[in-house]
Amino acid sequence: MVVPYPAGGPNDLIARVPLVLSVNPALNVKSVSELIALAKAKPGQLQYASSGSGSATHLAAEAFKMQAGIDLQHIPYKGSSPAMNDVIAGHVQVVFDSLGSTMPFIQAGKLRGLAVTSAKRSPAEPGLPTISESGVPGYDISTWYGLWAPAGTPKAVVDQLSNEVHAILELPDVREQLTSRGIDPVGSSAADFLNYNASESTKWARIVKASGAKLD
Template sequence: MTHFTRTTRRAAIGAIALAAATLSLGAAAQAYPTKPITIVVPFSAGGTTDILARLVGQYLTTELGQPVVVDNKAGAGGNIGGALAAKAPADGYTLFMGTVGTHAINAALYKKMPFDHVKDFAPLSRVANVPNLLVAHPSQPFKTVPEMIAYAKANPGKINFGSPGNGASPHLSGELFKSMAKVELTHIPYKGSAPAVSDLLGNQIAIMFDNMPSVIPHVRSGKLRAIAISTAKRSPELPDVPTIAEAGVPGYEAVSWFGLFAPAATPKPVLDKLSTALSKVLANPEVQKKISAQGGETVNETPAQFAAFIRSETTKWGKVVKESGATVD
C-alpha cells in the first residue's frame, strides 16, 4: 500500500468518525433533555437569586418536559457556585443563575477569580432587573436618608449594614452609598440574603441594601422599615418610598440583575433549545406578574443581547469598584 493510499484511507476514516460524532451529537441534542436539569444558585435559599431560579425552573419544567431543580451553592460572593457551574459537564443539564455580582462586579473586586465570567459561560438571557431597597430595623433612630446620614456622621462606623456576600450588588450598593454620602458604615457579609435578613429582623444589624424580593414581604408586614430605593425611579410596588437620589444623595443609582447561563462548551443545538424555552417562559404573563409582584422587571433578550449587556456592565461596575474603593473583607 502506497503512502498516498494510506493517507487517503486515514483521512476517509477520520471523516467518517467526524460525521458519526456529528450525527451522534445532533441526535443527542434533538433528544435533549432526557433527564432532570439543575440550576446552580450561588447564594442560599430564600434570597432573590433563589426565588427567581425556582420560578424560572418551575416553568422551564413545563417547556422542556423534564424536572428543573435548584442547587444552592453559597459562598465567596457567588464565586463558589460560579466555579462549580463553569466546570460542570457542558451537556445542558447544569445551568447557572448568575447575577450582576458574579458576572460584572466580582472580576473587579476579587484579585483572583476561580472562573472567567465571559469565557466560561454561554449567556442565555437576562431574567429580571431588580431594585435594591435600603431597609432598617424599626428600632433604629432614623427614618429617612438625611436622618441616617446625620446619624452615621455623628456615630462613625456604628451603623452595620449586612449583605448577601462580598461582591453582591447589595454590597456594592452600600459601598457606593458610603462613597457618595461620605459616611462610614461597617459591612457585614453573609452567605446569602436569607441569613442577613434574619439578623436584620432580629436587630443584629441595623440596615441592609437588599434586592426587593428578599425584603418586600417584611416591609409590607411592618417588620422592616423601607427608607429608600436604589433606582432612578420609584417602584410601583412601593410608590411612597423615595429614591436614594431624591432623598438626599443626588445621582445615586444601582440596579441588580439576574440571568441564566450554561457552561461555555454546551452544544449550540442544546443552547438553542434552552434559549427558546427560556424566552417562552419569560414571555408568559404569569411569570411577568410574579416577578413584578416582587418588585422586579422581567427581561427577555437574545443570547447576543445578553452578552453585549454583560460587557457593558463589566465596564460600568469595574469603574464603580475602583472609584468606591470597595474591597473584599
C-alpha cells in the first residue's frame, strides 16, 4: 500500500523491538514446532501470560495462535512483571515479551527461549530462530519506535530531522546501546515510515478483529 507523502505526520521509523516466545523450562518443548505439536495434542490446555488484554504481547500470541492453528488459553496480567513471574513460577506455561526483558531470564535458565517474533533474527541474540523459520511462515510481529512531526511541518524540516536521526542511528555507540537492549535500529525515510505505519495499522486491526481482543 503506497500512501501519499504529506508535510508533517510520520517522520522516521527509529527502531523495532522483537518479542520472544518463551516457555517455562519444565514444559517438555524445545522448539516452536514442538510447542505447536503439544498444543494440538492438548487443545486449550496450555496457557499463555500477557501484560494485559489488548497489549502487544496479547496480540502477538493471538496472531501466533491463528497462524499456527492452535488453541492456547489467555491469562492476562496487569503488566509484564507479574506475567513473567507467573511463567517463571510455573503457574502459566507460555509467554511473549520483549527481547530485552526476557533474555536475562533465559540466560539464567528461568525461561526457555524458543524464537523471536520478528521477520529476521535479532542481532542481539542471533542464535534464537524466528517463529517464521520455525514452522509458522510469514509470522512477523514487532513493537517499534517512531518519530512524528506536527501536521503542517514543512517538508524541508521533516527531511532535516530524518537526516539527523539517521546520522545518530549510525553512531557505533548508539547502535551498540540499542542492540544490547534488544532494540534493532532502523532509520527510514518519512515516506517509507508512512507506508509502514499504514501496513502496521492494517495488520494489528486484522488481529484485533479476528481475536476479539479488547483493552482492559
